[in-house]
Amino acid sequence: MPHSSAVADARLSVLDHIAEAAREAGRSPDDVTLVAVSKQQPDEKIDAMLAAGQTVYGENRVQEAMGRWIPRREGVELRLIGPLQTNKVREAVALFDVIETVDREKLAQALAREMARSDTSVRLYIQVNTGQEPQKAGVAPAEVDGFVAICRDLGLPVEGLMCIPPETEPAEPHFAMLADLAARNGLSKLSMGMSADYAAAVRLGATSVRVGSALFGARG
Numbered sequence: 001m002p003h004s005s006a007v008a009d010a011r012l013s014v015l016d017h018i019a020e021a022a023r024e025a026g027r028s029p030d031d032v033t034l035v036a037v038s039k040q041q042p043d044e045k046i047d048a049m050l051a052a053g054q055t056v057y058g059e060n061r062v063q064e065a066m067g068r069w070i071p072r073r074e075g076v077e078l079r080l081i082g083p084l085q086t087n088k089v090r091e092a093v094a095l096f097d098v099i100e101t102v103d104r105e106k107l108a109q110a111l112a113r114e115m116a117r118s119d120t121s122v123r124l125y126i127q128v129n130t131g132q133e134p135q136k137a138g139v140a141p142a143e144v145d146g147f148v149a150i151c152r153d154l155g156l157p158v159e160g161l162m163c164i165p166p167e168t169e170p171a172e173p174h175f176a177m178l179a180d181l182a183a184r185n186g187l188s189k190l191s192m193g194m195s196a197d198y199a200a201a202v203r204l205g206a207t208s209v210r211v212g213s214a215l216f217g218a219r220g
């Protein structure tokens with residue numbers, strides 16, 4: 001099984017880097033969750049990663065995630081890290097443990113309704129468009145406080161904030177901004193950092209990092 005050792009080695013290397021960055025920041029490595037982003041990766045690599053002991057995975061499409069994960073759901077924590085349409089809320093609430101991309105009132109209302117209807121609780125993150133990029137999803141930084149309040153009024157279990165910094169800028173100021181916004185809203189979880197910048201994210205307080213290509217190789 002050529003994939004097995006490659007993904008297991010990559011995982012240990014990423015975990016090492018996370019631990020080193022955490023210690024540099026005076027944090028415990030145990031306070032950072034590695035989310036393995038499995039979107040568009042072949043099943044053999046996913047199975048090798050499961051065999052290596054990785055239990056937390058991120059997917060960006062509901063439909064793709066259902067096909068891949070319904071047969072592998074046991075013992076896995078699954079996170080939605082891509083945009084969610086309101087017409088997919090029922091499937092998303094049924095499949096995912098965590099939805100990291102709550103970014104508008106209509107979606108927040110649909111999630112509240114579906115969680116009540118199905119008596120299911122999914123942990124939620126609000127996505128923040130820290131770079132205010134027009135093509136990118138997420139709540140504008142100035143609207144975060146108000147949107148957190150709306151979600152809380154709906155009774156939603158919001159535990160943190162998530163961001164995807166602009167590709168063309170240093171990520172650190174965006175990570176620092178997300179940490180500030182979370183702190184002032186009493187939110188303890190920060191989903192930030194991808195393959196290129198997860199160590200920086202951990203130094204700035206990430207409680208989870210979403211790593212795809214550094215674990216699995218380039219997407220097919």
Ligand SMILES: *Cc1c(COP(=O)(O)O)cnc(C)c1O
Nearest residue numbers: 037060081194195210211212213
């Ligand atoms: C694809 C994706 C990632 C992982 O990206 P890599 O650069 O491959 O680590 C992380 N977060 C989100 C939201 C993604 O869509």
